[in-house]
Amino acid sequence: MASGEGRAGSRGLDPATQFPLLYEREYESVFRTVRAMVLDQTEAEDLTQEVFARAYRARLRYRPTAPPGAWLHRIAVNTALSHLRRRKLARLLPVRLYQAPDERAYARSEARTVVEAALAALSPKLRAAVVLHYFHDYSREEIAAILGIPSGTVASRIAKAVAVMRRALSEAPPGGGAGREPNSAPVGFEQ
């Protein structure tokens, strides 16, 4: 799929009255953003459903200040960030109340591609910014609105993210696989 195709297709749709169409056109797009943030296929599938469930509940509150695609991506980013916070908290708990799914992702690190390993070197917000900009073709202003950060900082963060990815890709072992230790802190995690 060409970048930004689904976004153009959903422009002008009203979530309140055309939610099924929006769901159909944006599902894969939202899935990819979530997948880039959590770096796990199964978690991304569950979270994408949660995103649309939240969006469905909020559909009557949608205001056309942003395209519906951007509105959905904002919900997706917030849902993924909440999930990652819960995951981090679960890892800190001395007694595990449930099996946190994060270990699955890193346990399979050898199966991950070099690009995924490079993305793993970034913070979730930077991952979202990179994918929204370079894959979905969102402008810096739109990304700023989606991430809830000033638009002036988006460009520098994207440039920083690309620099980190370039370095991570150059350090990746030949033939693929993760080039980063699972426990090392991602860049920009404080952001």
Next chain:
Amino acid sequence: MKVDEQPSERDVIELLRAEVDAWRPQDVPSLVEVIRRVEGHWRRPVALASALGAAVLAAVLLVSVLLLAVGPAIPGGETIRSHLIAP
């Protein structure tokens, strides 16, 4: 040199686009399933609150029964007992 070994920005973007483009959900549920999930979202907190309320009520009843049973054995128990069984 190390710097020359790094892929260009354009290469990184192309790799990223190719990778992300290959990501697809294995299963896209119907909107009906998602809506059903939304419609049932209130059940869990309501069930939890209900269970919590029932547990608190049971605990209060248990304490009351215990006070009635062993009332005279604790200081001031007789007063509490008389309050509990007062008409």
